Amino acid sequence: MITVFVLLKTTQEWLRLERSERNRIADSVLSSVLSDSTVTLRMFDAEAFTTNCTDVAMFQAEDMQAFYFTIERLRDSELITRPYFEMVQIIPTIEDGYKAFEKNIPSQS
Template sequence: MITVFVLLKTTKEWLRLERAERNRIADSVLSTVLSDNKVTLRMFDAEAFTTKCTDVAMFQAEDMQAFYFAIERLRDSELITTPYFEMVEIIPTIEDGFKAFEKASIPK
């Protein structure tokens, strides 16, 4: 299992939309992005705490290919192409990677 954090920034075009329209677009796009059920998504708001990004998307995927395919679908969507959001940074992580390293590296 991999976890990838994607830092996103909203555009003025997104903010000009009515909230109901934002929800409709997001629901439609994300159902396509996550269509293969190999990737999950959690969203976090950050705009009150930083100017670097407004949102943080936390993707969890079975493997890197599943994540990659989800990101390709996201990049092809109106959320990115209109653009309603800009991708600021992508941060791949391995949960407790040091524990796996220690288990594999420390002789018994």
């Protein structure tokens, strides 16, 4: 399992929309972007704490290809192409990767 954090920044065009319209667009886009059931998404608000990004999307995927295909669908969507959001940074991670590494180190006795 991989976890990827995508730092996003809203555009003024997004902020000018009524909240109900934002929700309608996001729900519609994300349901098609997440059509691969092996990828999940959690969203976190950051705008009150940093100027680097306004939102952090946390994707979890069974494998890198599933994540990649999800990001391709996202990049093709109106959330990015309009643009309503800009992708600031993509940070791939492996949870507790050091533990897996340590299990594979030959014993030094």
